[in-house]
Amino acid sequence: MNTTTATTANTPASEEELAAIAKAVNRQRLVIFLRVALAIFTLTSWELAVRYELIDPFFFSQPSAIYEQLYVWLTEGTAQGPLWRELLVTMEETVLGFLIGSLLGIFCGIALGRNKLAGDVFSIYIKVANAIPRVVLGSIFIIMFGLGMGSKVALAVVMVFFVVFGNAFQGVREADRNLIANAYILGASKRQVTFTVVFPSALSWILASLHVSFGFALVGAVVGEFLGARHGIGLLISTAQGSFNAAGVFASMVVLAVVALAAEYSLTALEDKLLKWRPAQFVEHGM
Amino acid sequence: MPTPVIELTNVSRKFISAQGQVTLALREMSLIVNEGDFCAIVGPTGCGKSTTLGMITGLSPPSTGSVKVFGKPVTGIDPNIGFVFQADAVFPWKSVIDNISIGPIYRGKDSKTAKEMAAEWVRRVGLSGFENHYPHQLSGGMRKRVALAQTFINEPKILLMDEPFAALDVQTRALMQEELLGLWSEKKASVVFVTHDIEEAIALADRVVVLTKGPGSVKSSYEIPLARPRDVSQARYSDEFVHLSKQIWFDLKGEVQI
Numbered sequence A: 001m002n003t004t005t006a007t008t009a010n011t012p013a014s015e016e017e018l019a020a021i022a023k024a025v026n027r028q029r030l031v032i033f034l035r036v037a038l039a040i041f042t043l044t045s046w047e048l049a050v051r052y053e054l055i056d057p058f059f060f061s062q063p064s065a066i067y068e069q070l071y072v073w074l075t076e077g078t079a080q081g082p083l084w085r086e087l088l089v090t091m092e093e094t095v096l097g098f099l100i101g102s103l104l105g106i107f108c109g110i111a112l113g114r115n116k117l118a119g120d121v122f123s124i125y126i127k128v129a130n131a132i133p134r135v136v137l138g139s140i141f142i143i144m145f146g147l148g149m150g151s152k153v154a155l156a157v158v159m160v161f162f163v164v165f166g167n168a169f170q171g172v173r174e175a176d177r178n179l180i181a182n183a184y185i186l187g188a189s190k191r192q193v194t195f196t197v198v199f200p201s202a203l204s205w206i207l208a209s210l211h212v213s214f215g216f217a218l219v220g221a222v223v224g225e226f227l228g229a230r231h232g233i234g235l236l237i238s239t240a241q242g243s244f245n246a247a248g249v250f251a252s253m254v255v256l257a258v259v260a261l262a263a264e265y266s267l268t269a270l271e272d273k274l275l276k277w278r279p280a281q282f283v284e285h286g287m
Numbered sequence B: 001m002p003t004p005v006i007e008l009t010n011v012s013r014k015f016i017s018a019q020g021q022v023t024l025a026l027r028e029m030s031l032i033v034n035e036g037d038f039c040a041i042v043g044p045t046g047c048g049k050s051t052t053l054g055m056i057t058g059l060s061p062p063s064t065g066s067v068k069v070f071g072k073p074v075t076g077i078d079p080n081i082g083f084v085f086q087a088d089a090v091f092p093w094k095s096v097i098d099n100i101s102i103g104p105i106y107r108g109k110d111s112k113t114a115k116e117m118a119a120e121w122v123r124r125v126g127l128s129g130f131e132n133h134y135p136h137q138l139s140g141g142m143r144k145r146v147a148l149a150q151t152f153i154n155e156p157k158i159l160l161m162d163e164p165f166a167a168l169d170v171q172t173r174a175l176m177q178e179e180l181l182g183l184w185s186e187k188k189a190s191v192v193f194v195t196h197d198i199e200e201a202i203a204l205a206d207r208v209v210v211l212t213k214g215p216g217s218v219k220s221s222y223e224i225p226l227a228r229p230r231d232v233s234q235a236r237y238s239d240e241f242v243h244l245s246k247q248i249w250f251d252l253k254g255e256v257q258i
């Protein structure tokens, strides 16, 4: 609604403009309404399906049981301690793994991408490394670093590194030859070209990979905990699994989903800030 | 005796693709541009005009033959050369003012001085008020003007331009042509100007070089005896101009006939 007043303040908006703005606002509302409606519909059908014994709550649990489980965790804490502490442990592993993995990935990707021969030699191995399931390394890290935080961070790093590395590398390779040539002619040194041309061109690739890789870091941390840990959401899941507590597994998933969603929002905000030079992907009609 | 600043002697350029396919872009091309000369190059599309400029900058070395700039064989990128690319080559993540000030910054000026120099150029290319726009917010012609300012701010001794005004409307083009001539006579730069537009070539240049169809070499070369300073918009109506224009048209037509 702010948009409407802002427009009228500058220039008196015409009938059509106002209509277009109203249409856009209405559409926005419709989307939000449909999102909420879909969630309610899914949860209700799930609950009802269990109540009318169409599906077995032993495997699939039910929304009310998940809610109760979350309530218990929030008020009384989990068997391992308060929920927030478990979450904090997982978050610490995830964020550490994410930061180390992406910084290493960006650095190596750009360094290798700038070197033609090294790039040609390594590109095949990057594809291989991206294709093999790296979670398997979790077992090795547990052996190497023990049950503490180190093994989880290491797994998260490995999960993140290759994705970011691959994208940074590709982004460098795709940097516009003309822009690079132009920079050299304008007087740039190789270093300046790397920092003022290659890195900014690769940035949209890198940021795109950060979205995926935060999820990967979370997977790394949780799987690491799953394989063996003293704290964390992964351990919560594995405990719930051990006691055939499906609601516990789902409740952990809800907690992780909230975290992932929050991270996604922050990353999108960061991306919008860093890539404000990019043309809008689509322009909202009338906005 | 005029001193040559650019000398191409029997230059050929082959492009070899990853699949091993060979394209000959230039064949035995020879061209001399003297100090302070304004040389225009016209030729059919794909005849190797951009390739020629690329070799002078040092961005892509010739396959055979020699390219000399300021009497020395070209081995790298000469800081005295400015090059306005045919394709869009402004940095999309930099605002207009940052795009224009980047040359001086690369060359070691502090950013405050560079910004001041750039502000002057923003005005000269008629982009006042757009300093903080990003290239995607500009029209094609405005982007071209950013590219021109970006090159001119370095005050190159040799100015290579690859169809710089092709994207501009008639009025802006005339303005930019005047600006270019003003700049050229003021700084006495040597200019190599590639264009599709014969009239533009005649109106601006001391010499128009016509290339054969690809693989290109020099077909003919015309001295343009029109007096300086020239009024670009008026020059085209003189008899001399019309006569030259017909001659060059005739030469080119022979090359593009299929």
Ligand SMILES: Nc1ncnc2c1ncn2[C@@H]1O[C@H](COP(=O)(O)OP(=O)(O)OP(=O)(O)O)[C@@H](O)[C@H]1O
Pocket (backbone or CB within 6 Å): B015, B016, B023, B024, B025, B043, B044, B045, B046, B047, B048, B049, B050, B051, B052, B086, B214
């Ligand atoms: N990087 C490249 N790889 C392979 N072939 C190339 C390359 N660059 C140019 N060529 C070929 O060289 C020839 C000359 O190209 P060039 O770009 O110099 O033409 P041009 O005279 O500038 O044409 P136009 O007027 O259309 O810009 C063309 O046949 C083109 O296909």
Ligand SMILES: [Mg+2]
Pocket (backbone or CB within 6 Å): B049, B050, B051, B086, B162
């Ligand atoms: Mg060209």
